[in-house]
Amino acid sequence: MKRRIACCLLGLNFALGCAPVQHQRASPPKPSHEPRQAAGADAKRPARFDRVPEARALDAEPRGARQKSALKDRVPFQGAALEPVVEAQSEPACALPDSTLPHGFYRDDEHTAGQVVLTFDDGPTVNHTPRVLKLLERHGYQATFFLVGKNIRSNTYQLVQRMVEQGHTIGSHSYNHDVEMSFRDYGERTIGYIQGQHEATQMLIELALVATSAEDFREIYERVFGIPEGRYLSGTELRTQWPEWERRHFDLLRERGYPVVSRQDDTARPYPIVYSRPPGGGPYLGAPGRLRKLNDEALRRVGFLNVLWHDASGDTVDGVRNDPVALQGNLRRSVRRGGVALLHGYIRKDALEAFFGQLDAHDDWQVVSLDSYAQAKYGCSPKAVRHALMSARASALPEQG
Numbered sequence: 001m002k003r004r005i006a007c008c009l010l011g012l013n014f015a016l017g018c019a020p021v022q023h024q025r026a027s028p029p030k031p032s033h034e035p036r037q038a039a040g041a042d043a044k045r046p047a048r049f050d051r052v053p054e055a056r057a058l059d060a061e062p063r064g065a066r067q068k069s070a071l072k073d074r075v076p077f078q079g080a081a082l083e084p085v086v087e088a089q090s091e092p093a094c095a096l097p098d099s100t101l102p103h104g105f106y107r108d109d110e111h112t113a114g115q116v117v118l119t120f121d122d123g124p125t126v127n128h129t130p131r132v133l134k135l136l137e138r139h140g141y142q143a144t145f146f147l148v149g150k151n152i153r154s155n156t157y158q159l160v161q162r163m164v165e166q167g168h169t170i171g172s173h174s175y176n177h178d179v180e181m182s183f184r185d186y187g188e189r190t191i192g193y194i195q196g197q198h199e200a201t202q203m204l205i206e207l208a209l210v211a212t213s214a215e216d217f218r219e220i221y222e223r224v225f226g227i228p229e230g231r232y233l234s235g236t237e238l239r240t241q242w243p244e245w246e247r248r249h250f251d252l253l254r255e256r257g258y259p260v261v262s263r264q265d266d267t268a269r270p271y272p273i274v275y276s277r278p279p280g281g282g283p284y285l286g287a288p289g290r291l292r293k294l295n296d297e298a299l300r301r302v303g304f305l306n307v308l309w310h311d312a313s314g315d316t317v318d319g320v321r322n323d324p325v326a327l328q329g330n331l332r333r334s335v336r337r338g339g340v341a342l343l344h345g346y347i348r349k350d351a352l353e354a355f356f357g358q359l360d361a362h363d364d365w366q367v368v369s370l371d372s373y374a375q376a377k378y379g380c381s382p383k384a385v386r387h388a389l390m391s392a393r394a395s396a397l398p399e400q401g
Contacts, residue, residue: 104307112338143168144307150232171370198298207224207249277307312343
């Protein structure tokens with residue numbers, strides 16, 4: 001019975017992803033004015049919090065101008081040549097508002113017509129992610145990739161590095177894309193399972209970023225998880241073993257120049273994750289409140305912002321996913337309305353390429369980053385938001401030994 005209910009809810013989730021939403025206008029995202037460091041000083045480590053990616057374009061061009069990132073300004077990613085992270089200058093604390101939901105972005109959030117946040121789910125995959133990255137680079141747009149942990153392997157780790165190199169944002173989409181993980185009403189067991197999904201994915205993203213080769217990735221994978229790369233991490237392991245994996249992971253990071261102190265003081269890690277998205281929208285689209293509370297608590301413990309969407313491409317919908325005209329229509333609608341748009345890496349290439357061409361042709365349409373969207377909502381930088389989430393996480397879960 002629970003499985004039938006879950007499946008029905010998931011069907012509703014996908015349908016709602018393309019359903020009309022009430023449009024609300026808000027002030028445009030405020031770009032960061034922090035000066036960018038010279039490439040030579042920053043070329044050996046991923047610059048997670050150095051800047052809001054599209055800030056240069058917003059500062060230099062009139063409002064509504066397209067987001068374009070000059071290729072010459074991009075910092076090459078150097079894999080294991082990473083240097084130890086230097087202590088960043090302090091900045092004003094971020095006071096996150098009290099809420100019954102986990103902090104993040106939801107369908108009823110205010111958003112601005114003509115400003116869209118592009119998000120791609122379910123990567124990285126060798127068949128789809130390279131072409132998405134190529135199209136984004138060709139047209140100069142930046143996006144957020146919500147990655148599935150089990151897809152990060154020795155044959156895809158370089159795609160994660162390319163995402164960082166091109167200035168994209170990375171978030172967690174769970175380890176195994178278990179769309180029912182939030183629908184199992186087992187209390188603490190469910191909370192621990194959901195948390196383990198995201199903790200494992202955070203580690204895998206960072207293993208991909210510090211790996212120097214496919215062989216190196218396989219070696220550090222086995223060192224952290226205690227099993228060969230090809231073996232699947234079970235649900236029980238995700239729930240119970242992630243603290244031990246994290247201990248080994250932090251040991252590895254310290255050896256490679258990242259002075260991570262603990263899970264409560266982990267700002268020195270290679271790529272602190274700020275955002276997550278539950279598979280299929282999780283329990284936030286029509287599920288009973290008690291199920292939402294389980295996912296809420298798991299996100300509070302892991303310290304992530306929850307990211308839903310305002311509109312979707314329809315690339316998961318029968319009758320739409322293979323229709324380039326319908327896909328383009330949905331994407332045009334999403335940017336006209338503004339807000340967070342949901343796409344998947346396997347969206348048809350011709351539809352995505354045509355949509356980007358239409359974005360290029362409209363000076364009143366703009367792609368903005370999720371980081372700038374967070375800054376507009378919370379009034380502080382993603383780095384400060386992350387610090388506030390980590391402070392809340394410290395009180396949500398005792399220190400792991």
